[in-house]
Amino acid sequence: MNVDVLEIVELTVRVAAVSTGIVIVPSTLLGYALARHDFPGKRLLSTMTTLPMVLPPTAVGFLLLQLLASDGLLGRKLLGFDLALLLTWKAAVIAAAVMSVPLVVRTARVAFEGVDPRLEWMARTLGYSRAAVFFRFSLPMARRGLLAAVILGFTRALGEFGATVTIAGNIPGRTQTLASAIFQAQQDGDASAGYALMAIAATLGFVAIFSVEYLSTRRPARSRSKAGVSP
Amino acid sequence: MSDDRSKMAATASLAVTVSMPLDRFELDVSFATTHQVTGIFGVSGSGKTSLLEVIAGIRVDARGCIQQGEQRWLDTDAGQLTRSEDRQIGYVPQDGLLFPHLNVRRNLLSGCARAEARGVKVDEIFRTVTDLLELSPLLDRQVEMLSGGERQRVALGRAICSGPSLLLLDEPLAALDMSLRRRLLPFLRRLNEEFSIPSIMVSHDPVELQALCGDLIVLRAGRVIARGRPDDVLTDGAVYSVAEHGYENVLPGERLAGVVGAGRLRLVGADPPIELAVGSSDAPPGTRVYLGLPARDIMISRDRPALISARNIIPAKIVALRSLRSAELVTVSLGASTLELRVEVTSTTIETLDLEVGGQVFLSFKATSCRVYGESDRP
Numbered sequence: 309m310n311v312d313v314l315e316i317v318e319l320t321v322r323v324a325a326v327s328t329g330i331v332i333v334p335s336t337l338l339g340y341a342l343a344r345h346d347f348p349g350k351r352l353l354s355t356m357t358t359l360p361m362v363l364p365p366t367a368v369g370f371l372l373l374q375l376l377a378s379d380g381l382l383g384r385k386l387l388g389f390d391l392a393l394l395l396t397w398k399a400a401v402i403a404a405a406v407m408s409v410p411l412v413v414r415t416a417r418v419a420f421e422g423v424d425p426r427l428e429w430m431a432r433t434l435g436y437s438r439a440a441v442f443f444r445f446s447l448p449m450a451r452r453g454l455l456a457a458v459i460l461g462f463t464r465a466l467g468e469f470g471a472t473v474t475i476a477g478n479i480p481g482r483t484q485t486l487a488s489a490i491f492q493a494q495q496d497g498d499a500s501a502g503y504a505l506m507a508i509a510a511t512l513g514f515v516a517i518f519s520v521e522y523l524s525t526r527r528p529a530r531s532r533s534k535a536g537v538s539p
Numbered sequence: 540m541s542d543d544r545s546k547m548a549a550t551a552s553l554a555v556t557v558s559m560p561l562d563r564f565e566l567d568v569s570f571a572t573t574h575q576v577t578g579i580f581g582v583s584g585s586g587k588t589s590l591l592e593v594i595a596g597i598r599v600d601a602r603g604c605i606q607q608g609e610q611r612w613l614d615t616d617a618g619q620l621t622r623s624e625d626r627q628i629g630y631v632p633q634d635g636l637l638f639p640h641l642n643v644r645r646n647l648l649s650g651c652a653r654a655e656a657r658g659v660k661v662d663e664i665f666r667t668v669t670d671l672l673e674l675s676p677l678l679d680r681q682v683e684m685l686s687g688g689e690r691q692r693v694a695l696g697r698a699i700c701s702g703p704s705l706l707l708l709d710e711p712l713a714a715l716d717m718s719l720r721r722r723l724l725p726f727l728r729r730l731n732e733e734f735s736i737p738s739i740m741v742s743h744d745p746v747e748l749q750a751l752c753g754d755l756i757v758l759r760a761g762r763v764i765a766r767g768r769p770d771d772v773l774t775d776g777a778v779y780s781v782a783e784h785g786y787e788n789v790l791p792g793e794r795l796a797g798v799v800g801a802g803r804l805r806l807v808g809a810d811p812p813i814e815l816a817v818g819s820s821d822a823p824p825g826t827r828v829y830l831g832l833p834a835r836d837i838m839i840s841r842d843r844p845a846l847i848s849a850r851n852i853i854p855a856k857i858v859a860l861r862s863l864r865s866a867e868l869v870t871v872s873l874g875a876s877t878l879e880l881r882v883e884v885t886s887t888t889i890e891t892l893d894l895e896v897g898g899q900v901f902l903s904f905k906a907t908s909c910r911v912y913g914e915s916d917r918p
Binding site: 424426427429430431432433434435436437445448449451 | 627639
């Protein structure tokens with residue numbers, strides 16, 4: 309076995325954690341807006357945020373690559389400086405973040421939709437401003453679904469391959485994650501590495517999905533967050 | 540009696556003039572009240588809840604004017620709209636709407652920041668509320684473990700602990716079964732007496748409204764169709780189908796010591812005192828209750844009946860006769876007090892007995908016709 313498993317796992321978890329950290333706040337706010345408010349362009353916004361889920365990951369990677377290329381919208385020529393993201397672990401974070409947004413937004417939305425809006429009105433009548441209602445009532449009441457959203461987003465980021473390999477490459481020790489390392493092991497015909505990496509990936513995934521199942525079924529009355537898993 | 544109370548609470552008045560399109564009709568309501576408890580009565584879908592939501596500031600699409608005491612909550616002409624959180628209301632919906640992520644204690648105290656900001660002594664109110672509503676044993680429970688009656692008591696307590704200047708009660712007991720509903724009546728009355736918070740109570744239960752309200756507004760298809768004392772309004776054939784449902788007199792009473800198998804009850808406010816034979820109960824003497832007495836179950840006679848099986852025979856004076864579509868309603872006063880009862884008879888009876896206003900009569904009714912509300916009916 310010719311791979312540094314620890315290094316790969318460390319990088320993969322780091323990428324997934326940072327990606328989840330970046331995604332969770334805007335996705336939660338967006339999920340809340342989609343669950344509670346009607347505004348012009350709501351369907352369009354909802355569709356756009358879901359798109360990465362149905363596009364081929366390599367298509368998303370291709371788009372990101374064009375964006376970050378030197379003559380892209382976020383490239384050196386337009387910005388005036390080089391973000392120097394391509395082929396770094398930061399590019400893997402971006403790829404993972406974009407690919408996990410749909411899942412996080414949808415799960416968060418379902419979590420908020422499971423909270424009776426009249427409870428929020430009740431909190432308003434008790435003297436809480438809109439912002440206070442969101443933080444002190446909506447968030448805690450949706451906490452199970454939101455935790456599921458975090459876990460699903462993290463898991464999606466853990467397994468991201470297509471977009472990641474397009475913009476971050478597959479450089480051992482620098483941008484090689486579990487997914488790309490398994491691909492590499494297969495290419496190299498290194499079955500023992502492939503089995504070991506696959507076992508780690510399966511374990512992480514199992515723990516994550518089992519936690520979500522637990523979160524969404526422990527209290528039957530509020531178990532609607534599970535619906536967010538399916539596309 | 541209710542007029543005296545309204546004078547005491549006259550500082551807190553509510554004036555509402557609003558209009559708003561609803562699904563099937565336009566809500567178009569105007570009223571002002573200084574009563575401590577004002578009832579809003581009407582069938583389902585008559586606009587009661589919508590009206591309450593407009594007063595609460597939950598619905599903001601209404602036009603018009605709402606003045607509560609010194610505060611103007613809505614004035615569409617002046618572009619004024621006070622937000623729900625700034626109206627200092629206590630809202631109690633029929634399903635309680637307790638916060639599922641908080642236990643009972645934290646639910647009760649969820650509005651206490653506002654109360655403290657208004658200078659209300661929350662500790663004191665919290666103690667009184669848990670005492671009056673008998674919530675002490677429930678304080679550390681999760682709300683999903685509560686029964687329907689417990690939930691509604693917590694919802695009431697939460698509203699009061701938030702130090703409101705107006706209570707909005709939207710059928711607070713409607714989700715409960717009838718016997719539990721009647722049993723919670725005294726809780727509402729205790730809160731009224733203890734805190735004297737002006738209240739608007741939506742209900743479609745005549746017994747509840749008569750027991751608690753000094754003033755009643757009747758809505759139909761979004762408009763006020765009647766207004767006045769609950770017992771007057773609810774015996775108006777144009778408002779309430781007395782013939783269909785039968786009118787039930789509701790009077791405040793107090794349990795007296797009974798003997799095994801028979802209970803006694805004293806009417807509150809009767810002069811001279813009136814004691815009645817009613818069904819027995821385990822409630823201790825002194826328990827405040829309500830007597831429900833169907834107008835159809837009372838017999839009327841010119842002379843004191845002798846040798847009759849009815850256990851209650853009381854003298855009364857006819858103060859009004861009202862003709863309904865299918866029956867006649869005789870209003871009688873009891874002794875020198877303001878207590879009134881209504882008796883349903885046929886027009887033939889009026890003629891045969893020659894009943895007229897000012898005439899002295901005797902009322903007879905069985906102990907089993909007396910419904911006693913407000914005490915545990917299950918041991």
